[in-house]
Amino acid sequence: MKNFVVHQLLYHAVITHPEQVIVSDGKQFTFRQFYSRVVKLADSLSKHGVKKGTVIGVLDVNTHRFLEMHFACSMLGAVLHTINFRLAPEQMVYSMVHTGDEWVFVSDVFAPAVKPLFPKFPNWVLMSDNREQSLPETRSAFHYEDLLEQGEEKEPAGAAQVKENDIFSIFYTTGTTGKPKGIQYKHKTLLYGTLQLFHHLALHKYGARVSSRNVYMPLIPFFHIHAWGMAFFPIYVGAKLVLPGTADPAGQMALIQKEKVSWMNMVPTQLQMLLDQKGFSNINVLTGGSPFASGIAQKAQDAGVNFSLIYGGSDQLATAISVVPEEVEPDTAEALEWRRVGMRPLPLVEVSLRDKSGNEVPHDGKSLGAVW
Known part of the structure; x- marks a missing residue:
């Protein structure tokens, strides 16, 4: 390059x-x-x-x-x-x-x-x-x-x-x-961020895994960090890209079926609306931007939707994505909870929890702090 x-x-x-x-x-x-x-x-x-x-x-x-x-x-x-x-x-x-x-x-x-x-x-x-x-x-x-x-x-x-x-x-x-x-x-920030995000998703077996064989359709708008990098990634890997325009959930479902869409990103509210559409299943979904209720998570899993949750804010493309540890059985309640809240930082991203004085708190699963 x-x-x-x-x-x-x-x-x-x-x-x-x-x-x-x-x-x-x-x-x-x-x-x-x-x-x-x-x-x-x-x-x-x-x-x-x-x-x-x-x-x-x-x-x-x-x-x-x-x-x-x-x-x-x-x-x-x-x-x-x-x-x-x-x-x-x-x-x-x-x-x-x-x-x-x-x-x-x-x-x-x-x-x-x-x-x-x-x-x-x-x-x-x-x-x-x-x-x-x-x-x-x-x-x-x-x-x-x-x-x-x-x-x-x-x-x-x-x-x-x-x-x-x-x-x-x-x-x-x-x-x-x-x-x-x-x-x-x-330019550098966006391209590094995009590669970090999708490299992370490609590394892990479960959830919103990516590959060049997927057909991608972003519901996150381009105005928001370029649809979480989706303006760049399908071009980068040479994958088919479907852009939904003004399509409502029924129109999105028609596009999914016609174009054989296999990977999407969206906020939880959009996921809920698509889960209400007949035939929405067996799709990899990256979601985030608001709390992800356990009821929606269960409904998604029941429909065969392989989802991951993204966390990060707008200063960079993403900070962390939920991951199911290798030792956890995939189709269990424990795995579902990991996919809903079990965040793992992206490659080369450092995350810590700090108290009000800026001191790092113990990694014991109990101590509370602000994300740094």
Whole structure:
């Protein structure tokens, strides 16, 4: 790898798995076709003045266009602001102003809701298949597909100058007090975090085990740490990727069956809704983000859902994932409890419990402390 940066993953994937596919919005793109779209988009944006350090906000669900923006921004050295659509409207505006969005890409799903914001930001791109849809009345506005077609199929001149310590993206948390907090991710941070997370999952026999043979469908949105690394991992291993867009649980179930999805990530509430769908079984699931009730865990196990629980917060991709020790029988109540709460730090991650004075507490299964 020339540079440890996001777009190098796509270069590698096109060479090694050119005919592997990404499914999105009822369409299918091979990695080769996807790469062609990405470089055209990057070239077009370069012609319109986007350069290293330009901040680009994207407001979208998990679609191929949002994924294309990841790699186009990487090639240009632009900073991708993955806009958190779960923020309150005034907080979302705050995040866009605070991070200095110079371009805003918005899907037709969200465009009506953000119409009052059009005058606040100079450059808008509408992400839609419908090129007849009215564009924002701003200084500079484009339909995504028109913008893409203005580009040539060539790598941007500055792509080789993007470095691993450059900022790749910014994400604003919902937080619990005050205004949303912005977190900057370097290329290196995200790629190391993704490899740590999925290396950990590949090492252990039970739970949400991963391999290149899986068909992946992330329900965690791209705005949240790039769907917990799922914007990168399937590309990295050359696996099929299915993007659910706006699909509800019934629509997600239809995609699972049609595309033979075998690995997903989601919060426990989403898992509960899918467990209520007929036929949801024999799938590996990485879940987390909120408490995982024992009742849902039991229901998942009964359905043949192999789950692991992720813990970590937003400062890094993950800190720990639940693991069933080798000496524990897999189909037992003890194993189920290990999968629900038995956290093990990711490779090269150090975790300790500290008391109020910052002193490490004993590892005796009884002492309480804060996670450091």
